[in-house]
Amino acid sequence: MTTKRVLPAEWANQSAVMLTWPHPGTDWAGLMEEVEPVFVNIAQAVLRYEHLVISCEYVARLQELERDLNRYAEENSLPGRVKTVPAPANDTWARDHGPITIITDDKPTLLDFRFNAWGGKFPSEKDDALNSNLLNAGVFGTTTMQQIDFVLEGGSIESDGQGTLLTTSECLLTPSRNPAMDRTAIEQLLSDVLGVGRILWLNHGYLAGDDTDSHIDTLARFCAPDHICYVACPDVADEHYSALAAMEEELQEFRQADGSAYKLTPLPWPEAIHDEDHERLPATYANFLIINGAVLLPVYGVAQDQDAIAIMRDIFPSRDIVPIDCRPLIRQHGSLHCVTMQIPAGVVS
Template sequence: MEIKGTPEQHGYWMPAEWESHSQCWMGWPERFDNWRDNAVHAQRVFSKVATAISNFEPVTVCASPAQWTNARSQLPPNIRVVEMSMNDSWFRDTGPTFVVNKSASGAQNLAGIDWNFNSWGGIDDGCYKDWTLDVRVARKILEIEKVFRFPHSMILEGGSIHVDGEGTCLTTEECLLNKNRNPDMTKEQIEDNLKKYLGVRKIIWLPRGLFGDDDTNGHIDNMCCFVKPGVVLLSWTNDKSDLQYERSIEALSVLSNTTDANGRKLEVIKLHIPGPLYMTDEEAAGVIQDGEAKPREPGTRLAASYVNFYIANGGIITPQFGDEKWDNEAVRVLKETFPDYEVVKIEGAREIVLGGGNIHCITQQQPAIK
């Protein structure tokens, strides 16, 4: 079901995350060299996330043959569990980027972009040395759903882009211009490909992502996201001694001095980060370090951000890190920002960030077609 040419040539574009979904896709964690204590804590939180989302829209969780029975036993019956091999469970980055178009009759069609993937940086800089299973995840999902596929040789992860559905894309130079992704492509070439594949007309480049987000080299979904056209949430800190402060100020300057694809000035809502939070000795000791995955060292600053939430059909699924002050503040800001949505708190989301991401990173929305 491969389509020749680019999505743009066939009239496809990437919808905003707040547009209606037919379902959400997730993977099931099991890597003992990334998730502590054989992933039992991470699996419990992944189950919480999947269950919360399933109250708003259908959810499919993909689990390896060795983990299918375990995943099925931990998830409620209304969640579909599909057997699928994978290297790890970051479906925002390994799953397809779904796009839609509109036929002459007005009906919509669905397709998916199957980007190339190199474990966030390849053999030297990536998070694990073997990603041969992950590179097939997007194609498998599209075949399960019998959805048209646009293959692309450019290396790109879904967490590195965020769109408003009206022609604007947010990303970071720190990630997309990193030489461990597409060293032979210029900024202009990367931008041109984003426009052709996402159906956008303008790219807003933030210089850097969240401080400490070394696994992904600064994915945008930890730093900034659209909440509606013309409005973004930005990871923020009031602490001038925090190394994140400079990055937030830098991003605010860019966002305050640009417009979206339709000429609107952007409204920036600040969403304070937790902590700072650091990996404990106990947490690091629970990870079996065998040299196949990126080391998890005690004292490492965790890339924790409340921007890393998921927008479901009528629900905001948001991480809580055990930092009461900023957990509560994040919920307040999100309720104010999304007055028509139910904000659902996921306690224990620290377990996900220990592995290198959060709720947005482990989910991938499939748009509903009208």
């Protein structure tokens, strides 16, 4: 009997969202007062729609979070509850070190890919062990976890839930991740492990300040099986203009499995945001999170935020659009989708 594997789209029903909480042992050490409120806002927003799994290396802080967030849920009669796990972590990017869930013969299976901090850029041994720690703590109930000897981050892939994967060659073909494998070998592995039948490769597109080698979740996202939204830069004087225009052309050339073109929606281009060293930070509206009944949208306190909210309401008319100020997050070169990982239905009770 052939085993059917499906990588769910993000809009598939979820049981929980995973957060790896910042602590003073991470790169957030000097920014804790700025960044923790962002995590609290994300946590409270998730609880309005579904459950939450939080891990943190600092046990005392974890106990406070469990108490305060569950009290918040109870006082507001929310459906979500918090499950907390003390576990070491190098950093907070749950999208990339969290488990990727596939549906195998209608049952969820957790895949634990190797994580090497985007090609060995930063320490990662604690993050790479985190999923096993969560499994051993009982977070995932009876759901099985499969270890995959392949470096892959959740932010580097987008699924339409129907067998098509969207990704970037800049990331997946970077030698510092899986040096022994070429594109053909990587395509075969992703087909075998994730159950995808088609891979759409973007060869253009980047964001200044991005440590991930052009993760797809900062550039282009499936909104529906036939609909992709993407980052567009209208300013010909901007350093991103050529690369993002080339990416747009690639998206226009992509075809669905039935041969028809995709519906494409350009997202606003936020004005440039720089850090204290005048380095440009990777602000992008593509880094949203789809959850049960809502879309959590990163905003940055710039004029383009309102346009982004309006476009999201058009794209997702049946979901609440919840803006969350993520300007502190981009100080460490990521945003809202980067710090979250959705756990599909049937995994976390």
